[in-house]
Amino acid sequence: MRISLHKYFNIKKHRDSVLSTMKSHHEIRNFKSSKKPNARNLELFITLSLGIILSACWNPFAPELMEFTGEDSRVLLTEQLSPDEVLENMRYAYIYRDSLIYSQLFDSSFTFVYYDPEVGGTGADDTWGIDTELRTTGRLFRAYDHFSLVWNATIFQYPPKDSALGDEASMTKTFQLSMGNDIQLSGNAIFDFVKHRDEKWVISRWRDESQY
Numbered sequence: 001m002r003i004s005l006h007k008y009f010n011i012k013k014h015r016d017s018v019l020s021t022m023k024s025h026h027e028i029r030n031f032k033s034s035k036k037p038n039a040r041n042l043e044l045f046i047t048l049s050l051g052i053i054l055s056a057c058w059n060p061f062a063p064e065l066m067e068f069t070g071e072d073s074r075v076l077l078t079e080q081l082s083p084d085e086v087l088e089n090m091r092y093a094y095i096y097r098d099s100l101i102y103s104q105l106f107d108s109s110f111t112f113v114y115y116d117p118e119v120g121g122t123g124a125d126d127t128w129g130i131d132t133e134l135r136t137t138g139r140l141f142r143a144y145d146h147f148s149l150v151w152n153a154t155i156f157q158y159p160p161k162d163s164a165l166g167d168e169a170s171m172t173k174t175f176q177l178s179m180g181n182d183i184q185l186s187g188n189a190i191f192d193f194v195k196h197r198d199e200k201w202v203i204s205r206w207r208d209e210s211q212y
Helices: 005-011 015-032 039-056 070-074 083-096 099-103 130-143
Strands: 106-116 124-129 147-158 168-179 183-195 201-211
Touching: 083 099, 083 147, 083 168, 083 183, 083 201, 099 130, 106 130, 124 130, 168 201
Parallel strands: 106 201
Antiparallel strands: 106 124, 147 168, 168 183, 183 201
16 A cells, blocks of 8 residues: 555654653652752753753754664765755755754745545545654654665656756656664655755655555
């Protein structure tokens, strides 16, 4: 069954994140109930408070250091001076779970299009904008500790490869995406790009045709 990776994640209800936050709040309440706080308790309270703040607001400036092998070891951060470089930065953002880099991939008018089998009883396309896209992907980055994104074949490209670029471009790529140890998705991603005045390219529209 074809399903959007974002739609799949919304069904997960973020169980691990919720349980972690509940545990932290429980430990803080236990600390406050202590009649004789000491330096050790104060240190624990500060540590837990910082943990709650950081878990609620994912820090994109310091992604966790991880070791990568194979394709993931060759990921590079680019200046987004072409559509290909935008997709390379998307790969970087997924692998390093970097919300800041991810937010720079999209135009303010961005639209995400996906197939929702629940619409109208028979299924239909649905959409969302930039705010939902960033919020949903941020939740993905917090929920899983490892991502691998591989761009495979280019099915369609306009302008054609080696042709001069104007201010707009389109590309259809096949891809494979893994999240954690048990989620594997693959399929097609159809992108429309626009070039900004600073010469950087961004995504204006993304149609997801992934399979889970």
